[in-house]
Amino acid sequence: MIGSKSYGAVAALSIAAFMVMTGVSIISPILPAYAASFGIPYALIGIIISSFAIARTFLDIPAGVVAYRLGMKKFMAIGLLLIAASSFVAGYAPTYETLLVARILEGAGSAIYTTVSMTLVAVVSPPERRGATLSFYMSMMLLGTVSGPVIGGFISETWGMSAPFYTYAAFGLISLIIITAAVKETGKSSVAHPANMNVTKLLKDYNLMAICFAVLVTFLIRQGVINTVIPLYAYNNIGIGEIDLGIALGVLAIGNTVMMLIVGKLSDRFGRKIFMILSLILSAVVVLTIPLDKSLLSLIISMGVLGICLGLAGPVSAWITDVSRPEDLGGAMGIQRTVGDLGFIIGPILLAAIAGASGQTVSSMPFIVAALISVLPVAFLISVKDPVATEKISFRKQNV
Numbered sequence: 001m002i003g004s005k006s007y008g009a010v011a012a013l014s015i016a017a018f019m020v021m022t023g024v025s026i027i028s029p030i031l032p033a034y035a036a037s038f039g040i041p042y043a044l045i046g047i048i049i050s051s052f053a054i055a056r057t058f059l060d061i062p063a064g065v066v067a068y069r070l071g072m073k074k075f076m077a078i079g080l081l082l083i084a085a086s087s088f089v090a091g092y093a094p095t096y097e098t099l100l101v102a103r104i105l106e107g108a109g110s111a112i113y114t115t116v117s118m119t120l121v122a123v124v125s126p127p128e129r130r131g132a133t134l135s136f137y138m139s140m141m142l143l144g145t146v147s148g149p150v151i152g153g154f155i156s157e158t159w160g161m162s163a164p165f166y167t168y169a170a171f172g173l174i175s176l177i178i179i180t181a182a183v184k185e186t187g188k189s190s191v192a193h194p195a196n197m198n199v200t201k202l203l204k205d206y207n208l209m210a211i212c213f214a215v216l217v218t219f220l221i222r223q224g225v226i227n228t229v230i231p232l233y234a235y236n237n238i239g240i241g242e243i244d245l246g247i248a249l250g251v252l253a254i255g256n257t258v259m260m261l262i263v264g265k266l267s268d269r270f271g272r273k274i275f276m277i278l279s280l281i282l283s284a285v286v287v288l289t290i291p292l293d294k295s296l297l298s299l300i301i302s303m304g305v306l307g308i309c310l311g312l313a314g315p316v317s318a319w320i321t322d323v324s325r326p327e328d329l330g331g332a333m334g335i336q337r338t339v340g341d342l343g344f345i346i347g348p349i350l351l352a353a354i355a356g357a358s359g360q361t362v363s364s365m366p367f368i369v370a371a372l373i374s375v376l377p378v379a380f381l382i383s384v385k386d387p388v389a390t391e392k393i394s395f396r397k398q399n400v
Contacts, residue, residue: 009124010133012182013117016175018140020083020113023168024052024106025148030156030164037161038096048096048103050345055107056114057341061199063115064334072120073185077176079112084172091165109172111337114141119333120183122321128268130321131388135264135314139257146253150246199331207323208332210384211316214276214377216339216346218283218313224347225287225370226252226306229355230299233290233362240296248300252307259311264318271389272319277378279312284374291364322387 035048067075086105093099118137125133152164202208226249234245263275286306293299317336324332354366 007133009183010121010137012178013121014137014140016080016178017114017117017137018144019171019175020080020110021141021144022148022151023083023087023144023171024110025145026152026155026164026168026171028149028152030152030161034161035096035099038099040096044096048100051100051103052107052110053341053345055104056111057338057345059108059111060115060337060341061331061334063112064119064330064332064337065199067112067116067119068330071185072116072123073179073183076113076116076120076179076183079109079114079116080172080176080179082106082109082112084109084169084176087165087169087172091162091169106168113175115334115337116330118317118337119330122317122329122333123326125318125321131267131272131315131318132261132264134317134321135260135267138314138317139260139311142260143253143257146249199335202324202328202331202335205323207384208320208335210377210380211276211320211323212336212339213380214280214313215316215336216343217280217373217377218310218316219340219343220347220350221283221287221343221370221374222310222347223344224351225290225367228348229351229362229366229370230290230303232352232355234299236361237291238294238296238299240299244296248296248303251300252303255304255307256311257307259308260314263312263314267315267318268388271386272315272322273381273384273386273389275312275314276316276319277381279309280374280378280381282309282312284371287367287374288371290367291362319386323385 031049032045035045063075063079070078082105086102086109090099090102090106093102118134121134121137122130151167155163155167230249231245234240234248240248267275283306286302286309290299290302290306293302317333320332320336321329351366351370354369355362357363358365
């Protein structure tokens with residue numbers, strides 16, 4: 001599957017990832033109200049919402065390791081079947097307990113598919129185009145994350161609150177068909193066997209963990225600032241509604257997607273480190289300026305610029321692939337997904353608590369804290385090796 005045929009596999013894996021992440025985000029607008037329909041207190045609603053991410057956090061690393069033993073295509077199929085079956089059960093759930101179990105299984109299926117498919121994209125990508133292919137894959141995932149809520153809101157208003165779950169189930173089945181038709185099993189000869197994989201050793205790898213720290217911070221900013229604090233700020237400080245906020249976040253998504261595609265190709269020429277560092281620093285600067293936005297237009301401009309800055313981090317998965325041994329790649333991708341999910345969990349809790357301390361309106365404090373957090377990984381990244389940049393520099397010196 002290495003070579004020209006790999007591009008078809010990457011496209012199929014990316015389309016399926018888009019559908020899976022769209023399905024995940026389709027659920028988000030209606031999940032609190034759907035859970036509340038069972039007559040449960042807010043605390044139990046919170047458990048329903050967080051159970052998905054918690055399941056993913058615990059399974060990301062095992063999924064990356066086990067996939068090598070069962071076969072990547074087979075394991076992805078298991079994940080997609082879990083998504084389809086559990087989403088159907090969630091839509092039909094007669095009790096809170098049934099919904100909770102279904103959400104946990106949805107998280108398990110998502111962890112299995114996302115971690116393994118990302119690993120497979122890294123495996124089949126030609127090294128000279130690894131940044132471009134992984135950035136394309138990540139941009140499709142993020143595009144699904146952003147587009148899902150709009151689709152979910154329309155579906156639930158039209159056909160009821162169970163309909164988004166059935167849609168997610170259908171997306172899971174369609175993704176399964178795509179993967180079955182377009183992706184070949186890697187086979188034992190195509191992927192290094194993980195017999196010597198030691199996850200504990202990976203967790204002590206400075207290069208890997210420094211990059212993963214940057215991943216955690218990036219996802220904390222995405223979920224904590226973009227999906228939590230900015231909506232609160234838009235509603236309470238600027239007074240804009242959901243449609244206008246959707247436009248602003250849509251501009252962010254466009255800027256993010258376009259930049260990820262551009263920087264993926266650039267990182268194959270100049271290395272990954274410089275773009276990750278620029279992303280963290282420039283994102284911090286933009287986040288600091290958001291409290292100055294007093295109109296919809298200024299917020300839209302800020303969101304577009306922030307999307308571009310975050311898009312600079314697109315080649316991070318390629319960087320992790322560069323610094324990992326082939327037999328460690330599944331575990332390394334699992335760790336990346338785990339810390340990303342931790343950022344998704346920590347960001348909203350931390351920044352919402354800070355935002356709530358100032359009363360009804362949102363002060364500048366959560367933005368200041370987020371900006372400070374954004375630059376923390378930079379000091380650790382400076383000494384991390386960047387094999388692509390080193391190789392290009394050596395090549396230029398040899399040809400001088």
